[in-house]
Amino acid sequence: MENGSETSPQSVESCHFCYGPVNSDDNHCAKCSYPLKGSDDEKAAFVLRKNADQINLPKFKNKSENALGTLYFLAGFFMLCAIIVFFQKEESADLLAILLPYLILTILFLILGSYAKQKPLACFISGLCLYIIIEVLVVAEAHFSTNFIDIIFNLIVIGFLVNGIRASLEIERIKKENDLD
Numbered sequence: 093m094e095n096g097s098e099t100s101p102q103s104v105e106s107c108h109f110c111y112g113p114v115n116s117d118d119n120h121c122a123k124c125s126y127p128l129k130g131s132d133d134e135k136a137a138f139v140l141r142k143n144a145d146q147i148n149l150p151k152f153k154n155k156s157e158n159a160l161g162t163l164y165f166l167a168g169f170f171m172l173c174a175i176i177v178f179f180q181k182e183e184s185a186d187l188l189a190i191l192l193p194y195l196i197l198t199i200l201f202l203i204l205g206s207y208a209k210q211k212p213l214a215c216f217i218s219g220l221c222l223y224i225i226i227e228v229l230v231v232a233e234a235h236f237s238t239n240f241i242d243i244i245f246n247l248i249v250i251g252f253l254v255n256g257i258r259a260s261l262e263i264e265r266i267k268k269e270n271d272l273d
């Protein structure tokens with residue numbers, strides 16, 4: 093090699109995007125995956141996408157926070173259900189059997205909420221599946237009539253969780269591509 097680099101047998105250049113070191117025969121930057129040998133269009137598209145990621149990252153984080161808040165909200169909601177049921181059925185012989193599902197759901201959503209910081213995607217998916225199963229069971233048993241407010245409530249909860257799943261996928265992709273962590 094002509095340029096007399098002592099540390100590497102291959103010539104070392106720097107990436108045009110992240111200025112990290114790249115070998116002259118690499119197709120992509122190992123650090124940021126910039127298409128070193130790509131066409132001008134590919135390079136421009138890459139820069140546009142990276143800029144969009146920078147702008148969108150706070151939005152994704154916000155959506156992920158909202159989904160995490162939804163998990164805690166559901167824990168609180170089922171706790172509230174347990175309290176209401178407790179006072180309604182205080183006299184009932186099998187009070188504990190009636191209360192138990194609400195208490196279990198409270199604990200499950202608390203656990204999901206507390207793990208969602210480390211594993212947001214897994215926790216949001218689990219929370220969404222759990223919530224849908226509960227709703228299907230409730231509708232099937234027809235304990236509550238499915239009224240307008242129930243439907244709106246369900247749509248809001250499911251919407252926050254689905255947005256959280258999508259946002260955490262995007263955050264993971266951005267972190268991976270930018271070598272963050």
Ligand SMILES: [Zn+2]
Nearest residue numbers: 107110121124
């Ligand atoms: Zn790079």
